Amino acid sequence: MMKMKNTMGLLSLFISIFVFSQTKSVKKYPAKKVVKTVLKKKAEPKINPDLVVINEDVPVLIPQKKDGKFGYVNQKGKFIIQPEYHIAVFFAEDCNLLNSPNEKIRKFGTKEYGTVEKDLISYRVDQSGKRVYQYKNSDLGQCKIEFKQQQYxxxxxxxxxxxxxxxxxxxxxxxxxxxxxxxxxxxxxxxxxxxxxxxxxxxxxxxxxxxxxxxxxxxxxxxxxxxxxxxxxxxxxxxxxxxxxxxxxxxxxxxxx
Known part of the structure; x- marks a missing residue:
C-alpha cells in the first residue's frame, strides 16, 4: 500500500512538471510594434501656363520694348514680365555669377534667370519677373574664357x-x-x-x-x-x-x- 502511494506521488509530480513545462513553452509574448515610414511625395514644380512653347528653338521669354521700357513677352507676344527696365537681355548664364566667390549666389548665374537694369541698378529676375538678386561687385568672379576659332x-x-x-x-x-x-x-x-x-x-x-x-x-x-x-x-x-x-x-x- 505504501509502495502504491509512493508510486502515485511520483506520478502526480511528473504530471505537474510536464504540464508546467508545456505551459511555459506556449507562453505568448506581445508582438513588437512596427513603425511604418510614410514617404512624402516631392511637390512637383508648378508650370506657368503662360510660358507656352510654339517654337522649341527660341526662348520661352523674349525681351521686348514698349513705351521706351523693356520687359519680356512669351512666344504668343503676351507680356509676362511688364516693361519697366532700361535694359533686358535673354535668360542665359552669367559666368561672373557662376564663378562667384560667394557660393550662395552662384545659382543666380544659371540660365534660369535673366539680367535687367533699372535706375542704373542691375538685377537677376526669375521667369515670373521676381527680382531674386541685385548685382554686387564683390560677388563677381572671373569668367573662364573659351575662344572658338571661326571657320569662316x-x-x-x-x-x-x-x-x-x-x-x-x-x-x-x-x-x-x-x-x-x-x-x-x-x-x-x-x-x-x-x-x-x-x-x-x-x-x-x-x-x-x-x-x-x-x-x-x-x-x-x-x-x-x-x-x-x-x-x-x-x-x-x-x-x-x-x-x-x-x-x-x-x-x-x-x-x-
Missing amino acids: QAYILNGFYGIIEPSKFVNAADYRDYQIYPQYEYLHIMEGDDVSNPMIVASHNDRFGVIDVHNKIVIPFEYSNIKRNFSWKLGKMFEVTKDGTTYYYIDSKNKAY
Missing part, C-alpha cells in the same frame, strides 16, 4: 564682301577659292555655337537679310538694319527693324515676336 571670315574684293575659309583660301584671283564670291555691300558673321554653319548678316541693295555659308537666304532682304549682337548666340533670334527706329526679334523663319 569675311573678305573684301573690289569694294564687295564675300566669305572665305582661311585654311583653304590660296588665290584671290580664283573664284573657286571663295566660299561666297564677293557680291554683297556688307557681311558680318554672327557669333554662335556652330562655327561650321554660322548665320551671316548681309546687305544687298541697301536692305539687310541673313544668309548661310552656302549663300542660301535664311532671312529675306527686307530690313533697314539687323543688329550684330549676341541675340543669335543667346536666343537663336535676330534683332531687326524696318523703319530704323522700332526694333523687334524674329526667329530663323522670319517670324516676329
